[in-house]
Amino acid sequence: MPSTKHDKQKPGWSRRNFLVTSMVSTMSVSLLDQPSASAASIATDPHAPHTTTINVNGQRYHLALDVRTTLLDALRDHIGLTGSKKGCDHGQCGACTVMVNDRRVLSCLTLAASVDGRNITTIEGLSQADGTLHPMQQAFIDHDAFQCGYCTPGQIVSAVACVKEGHAGTDADIREYMSGNLCRCAAYPNIVEAINQAKTRMKEA
């Protein structure tokens, strides 16, 4: 059994060992680089931290987290990428959809510890460096494929994967293969139109 650092570390969490973990690599982002309130909440956590390294949108992150932390909470509360949304937190709504190694999954039902070493793509990773939107993002704007927008990041990540999987051939396919993303504003017809536009542009790109 490959033992984890978690097993070897003594319980308790001080600012000192927090710093040590954070400096494992100077080439990548550690928790210390994120001056958020979340860092303080970790420091007071009674549970021994579990170290995990994940690549998010091409950037490497070393994290020391309560082992219960989901990928969704790691992204939002510890890395500061709040695009992925927490809807139901039970795998029923799809608002938390991200890609892990290019497959769309639910980050609320994924432990951060389980994706150690994997490549994560979130809504923040879809646009180009110069700010040009992904064809799917642009299509959602062009077709007004949302009202409140809360489900939109999950819809868009899911839709990009849906097209790449080859499951966006017909409107019926799109509706079936997007059924894991609920929209309480019921923007579904516009979402289908947006995906139809984007699937053509994604092929051209």
Place this chain on the structure above:
Amino acid sequence: MQSFQFSRSGDLQSAYSAYRTADAEAADAAHSHSQYLAGGTTLLDLMKLGVMRPERVVDINDLDRTNAGLVEFAGNRLQLGALTRMSDVSDHPDVRREFPVIAQSLQLAASAQIRNMASLGGNVLQRTRCSYFRDTSYSNCNKREPGSGCAALDGINRPHAILGTSERCIATYPGDFAQALIALDAQVEVMGRNGSRELPFAKLHRPPGQTPHLETTLAPGELITAFRITRAPFTRRSLFLKVRDRESYEFALASAAVALDLNGDIVKQARIALGGVATVPWRAHEAEASLFNRRLDDTAVRHAADVAFADARPRQHNAFKVELGKRTLMRALRQAGDMEI
């Protein structure tokens, strides 16, 4: 969520050892302090609800680099590794062509995201959706707390089972894939203390009886490694029909996995399994026998459906499932009869 020890294992032996380390005294799987974690779509959900509270979680996702991560079709045998994901198998060309009921049962289940996550081994072990089981504010659930009673018997039992029930539990087995497996006489390969063993899929789940907390015949730490299905004259003419409250991303109110071997329109062999209506993956042997050597006409199909639900025991809110289940099976048989193969 209760905290837990976490480890990852990349081979079967170390996974089993890690599981048993925290669990050496467990008399049965229901008293186990450990859980294997694959896709997590059941486990994480139920841990957040406080329904499952393992002290040790053994992540077995790295087993997908072993044979447990492979789909193989050679000779007449299909082998599905337990760590393969639902989406990989439902999209597999050999599975779609030779065993449509398997591909359809997986494709009609859950959502694209969940199918990308959930392993086949975990899928067949998913826990019931009974709301009294999932909600810990109800103290009486024999499955969650043995001996505490069953709130569903006289509660809101619309989604509950009408076949295989007991006075201790009427929770529905929620899966779809299991019906395909039991209809096709699948075998399950399991790894445990004494290495590998194989058992018929039909022997994996236990009806609730007096012990609804014991859902399978697996010993503590035993791990499903593969499913094996043999091609037969009826496997190509097979399908999965699922009826539910919404058209996609929903559990079955009634489902039927059927497979037919026809000589003209005379039934040589029939395989029937029912979902959404039973406490365990449900094989309808008597209904199958009723079709033997019969012309697959409306009379035979209706009779088979009556036979399949002859022992149904509906409760206050789920009596509609008797008729719905019959009609689902009738339609499935007719559609299978009409298949071009």
